[in-house]
Amino acid sequence: MSNPSLLILPGDGIGPEVMAEVRKIIGWFDARRGLKFDVSEDLVGGAAYDVHGTPLTDETMAKAQEADAVLLGAVGGPKYDSLDFSVKPERGLLRLRKEMDLYANLRPAQCFDALADFSSLKKDIVAGLDIMIVRELTSGIYFGEPRGIIKEGNERVGINTQRYTESEIARVARSAFELARKRGNKVCSMEKANVMESGILWRDVVQEVHDAEYPDVELSHMYADAGAMQLVRAPKQFDVIVTDNLFGDLLSDAAAMLTGSLGMLPSASLGAPMANGRPKALYEPVHGSAPDIAGQGKANPCACILSFAMALRYSFDQGEEATRLERAVEMVLADGVRTADLMQAGDTAPASTSDMGDAVIAALDASL
Numbered sequence: 001m002s003n004p005s006l007l008i009l010p011g012d013g014i015g016p017e018v019m020a021e022v023r024k025i026i027g028w029f030d031a032r033r034g035l036k037f038d039v040s041e042d043l044v045g046g047a048a049y050d051v052h053g054t055p056l057t058d059e060t061m062a063k064a065q066e067a068d069a070v071l072l073g074a075v076g077g078p079k080y081d082s083l084d085f086s087v088k089p090e091r092g093l094l095r096l097r098k099e100m101d102l103y104a105n106l107r108p109a110q111c112f113d114a115l116a117d118f119s120s121l122k123k124d125i126v127a128g129l130d131i132m133i134v135r136e137l138t139s140g141i142y143f144g145e146p147r148g149i150i151k152e153g154n155e156r157v158g159i160n161t162q163r164y165t166e167s168e169i170a171r172v173a174r175s176a177f178e179l180a181r182k183r184g185n186k187v188c189s190m191e192k193a194n195v196m197e198s199g200i201l202w203r204d205v206v207q208e209v210h211d212a213e214y215p216d217v218e219l220s221h222m223y224a225d226a227g228a229m230q231l232v233r234a235p236k237q238f239d240v241i242v243t244d245n246l247f248g249d250l251l252s253d254a255a256a257m258l259t260g261s262l263g264m265l266p267s268a269s270l271g272a273p274m275a276n277g278r279p280k281a282l283y284e285p286v287h288g289s290a291p292d293i294a295g296q297g298k299a300n301p302c303a304c305i306l307s308f309a310m311a312l313r314y315s316f317d318q319g320e321e322a323t324r325l326e327r328a329v330e331m332v333l334a335d336g337v338r339t340a341d342l343m344q345a346g347d348t349a350p351a352s353t354s355d356m357g358d359a360v361i362a363a364l365d366a367s368l
């Protein structure tokens with residue numbers, strides 16, 4: 001049997017630097033744990049535009065469809081700001097999500113003990129925080145039709161459409177309930193049923209799926225604006241939050257910042273199972289391409305490393321090895337290794353991107 005395949009798309013900005021550290025980690029699991037992957041690499045985002053004039057070629061799209069998992073760094077940068085909307089780096093990422101039908105976007109917001117002081121909130125409000133936002137990723141206002149900028153009389157009108165079918169809501173609700181059963185067994189669903197019909201349908205369908213299939217899971221509903229408030233007031237009340245594409249975009253950024261360390265957060269985008277039983281999957285750090293520090297060896301590779309840990313868990317059924325990698329990262333933080341984004345007053349020189357990768361490797365060695 002051939003090895004599982006992993007397509008690496010480093011992308012733009014700090015993407016290639018953090019991905020170089022992930023490749024070290026992949027090498028370690030190969031050499032020390034016998035986990036073999038067929039790794040290939042390709043271009044996405046501005047890097048693809050520079051070579052091919054498009055942020056994602058059809059060939060790369062086809063490779064992503066066939067890969068057992070895709071690992072992406074980051075896309076975008078000021079260099080591409082003036083490009084036409086249709087070829088902007090972000091369009092490459094959105095095409096991957098849409099064509100692979102990656103409807104469930106898992107964004108953990110976890111506060112590492114060693115980093116609780118970094119939050120803008122008080123330490124006791126965030127210490128031990130561990131929530132999972134499940135964001136619907138392939139529908140809603142990001143993709144709804146009609147859309148565009150049209151002319152109406154003398155003025156232009158910008159149009160986007162929020163649209164959800166029952167089945168789109170039901171499948172992401174199932175993802176959230178399944179996850180909750182493996183965690184704290186609680187789901188909070190967020191929409192704006194007070195102003196949007198799509199929100200009314202969202203609330204109804206989530207409740208129906210719950211009552212029919214997951215009555216054992218504790219379900220609550222919140223308006224998304226109140227949810228945002230509760231997230232910063234008392235985030236530890238939540239276990240799994242399920243919400244639509246746009247609210248999920250906003251709420252997950254807010255939740256990420258609660259942890260004080262955007263450079264630490266991974267994500268997984270999962271679709272339906274393929275013929276081999278694995279879900280279609282793309283893993284990426286929550287942080288962006290950080291063009292201001294790109295190419296300087298300052299970036300924190302942990303979010304991308306932890307994204308690979310999510311791949312081990314959700315795509316390759318290697319939960320124990322995933323935990324080993326997550327523990328290694330925690331250990332490195334506890335030992336005080338800090339990239340520039342994690343420095344505090346009085347700290348000495350920061351660890352570079354590759355120092356951090358090497359420290360994780362050393363912690364992995366120590367785990368054997």
Ligand code: IPM
Pocket residue numbers: 090093094249
């Ligand atoms: C995210 C990003 C993307 C989004 C952009 C880069 C298209 O903000 O993954 O949260 O809006 O979904």
Ligand code: MG
Pocket residue numbers: 249250253
């Ligand atoms: Mg976002």
